[in-house]
Amino acid sequence: MQAPFRSDSVSLLSSIGHPRERTASGVLSPYHFKRRAIGADDISVKITHCGICYGDVVYTRNKHEDSKYPVVPGHEIAGIVQEVGSNVHRFKIGDPVGVGTYINSCRNCDECNEGLEVQCPNGMVPTINAVDVDGTITKGGYSSFIVVHERYCYKIPENYPLALAAPLLCSGITVYTPMIHHKMNQPGKSLGVIGLGGLGHMAVKFAKAFGLNVTVFSTSISKKEEALNVLGADKFVVSTDEEEMKTLSRSLDFIIDSASGDHPFDPYMSLLKTNGLYEIDYWKFHWWDEIDTRNVGVLRCQQDLSGD
Ligand SMILES: [Zn+2]
Numbered sequence: 001m002q003a004p005f006r007s008d009s010v011s012l013l014s015s016i017g018h019p020r021e022r023t024a025s026g027v028l029s030p031y032h033f034k035r036r037a038i039g040a041d042d043i044s045v046k047i048t049h050c051g052i053c054y055g056d057v058v059y060t061r062n063k064h065e066d067s068k069y070p071v072v073p074g075h076e077i078a079g080i081v082q083e084v085g086s087n088v089h090r091f092k093i094g095d096p097v098g099v100g101t102y103i104n105s106c107r108n109c110d111e112c113n114e115g116l117e118v119q120c121p122n123g124m125v126p127t128i129n130a131v132d133v134d135g136t137i138t139k140g141g142y143s144s145f146i147v148v149h150e151r152y153c154y155k156i157p158e159n160y161p162l163a164l165a166a167p168l169l170c171s172g173i174t175v176y177t178p179m180i181h182h183k184m185n186q187p188g189k190s191l192g193v194i195g196l197g198g199l200g201h202m203a204v205k206f207a208k209a210f211g212l213n214v215t216v217f218s219t220s221i222s223k224k225e226e227a228l229n230v231l232g233a234d235k236f237v238v239s240t241d242e243e244e245m246k247t248l249s250r251s252l253d254f255i256i257d258s259a260s261g262d263h264p265f266d267p268y269m270s271l272l273k274t275n276g277l278y279e280i281d282y283w284k285f286h287w288w289d290e291i292d293t294r295n296v297g298v299l300r301c302q303q304d305l306s307g308d
């Protein structure tokens with residue numbers, strides 16, 4: 001499970017910088033900055049918890065070579081409303097709320113009007129490392145508070161533990177959305193989950209809640225205990241065990257691939273039933289380069305490949 005991260009343990013207190021903190025070292029250190037003044041439609045959220053997601057690692061370590069230092073990571077934000085603008089009616093001071101991966105969009109297109117702001121063709125603004133409409137660089141949840149348009153905040157049920165709510169704001173919804181879209185919530189169907197990091201563990205938990213039969217694949221036997229006894233998966237397979245992989249041939253209705261490290265697709269494709277679905281659910285540039293197109297050509301006839 002992603003470790004929920006108490007933001008007050010790394011509150012950004014000081015403006016003193018050190019070159020190492022502002023490069024790809026990935027080392028975090030105190031940093032002082034100001035949020036914008038609260039606008040009529042804004043709320044200010046005192047951040048109590050923030051998840052740790054691979055996206056935070058990407059930006060702190062400049063893995064995509066577009067980090068805008070100093071980076072303030074964190075896009076699985078949970079906290080308490082501490083101030084509301086004059087037009088805000090959905091939230092009041094004291095409400096538990098969450099902020100996820102984006103904090104702005106045009107609010108005037110089909111996608112925005114359908115609640116799909118993250119797909120806004122006019123420019124969704126990510127919560128970290130992005131240029132907002134006012135020209136500032138967005139700074140995320142590893143901080144003491146955030147000011148955000150109420151549109152991009154979500155109510156968290158009273159008494160729901162904020163530490164558990166935080167990881168739902170990115171890894172949770174990233175898995176849940178394709179599972180619902182592709183009808184992976186049918187009890188009795190079988191799901192393979194590749195990789196047991198932040199996304200993978202969410203996939204197992206959702207799948208078990210939906211009543212699926214879940215097999216976890218990992219290169220490391222060390223994940224077995226967590227997969228079976230903590231998360232409740234039905235089966236655990238070390239993916240390098242060719243014999244065991246063979247026994248699962250054409251046995252799965254769905255696969256969710258959440259392993260961001262380099263790995264081949266082919267050994268898993270053969271585990272899908274006819275009309276099975278392979279969902280690629282990790283963040284990597286050009287993942288399609290890794291697919292052997294000769295095999296995809298064959299597989300297209302009988303199985304679906306999807307990416308979110
Ligand atoms: Zn829009």
Ligand SMILES: [Zn+2]
Binds near residue numbers: 053054056075101
């Ligand atoms: Zn994320």
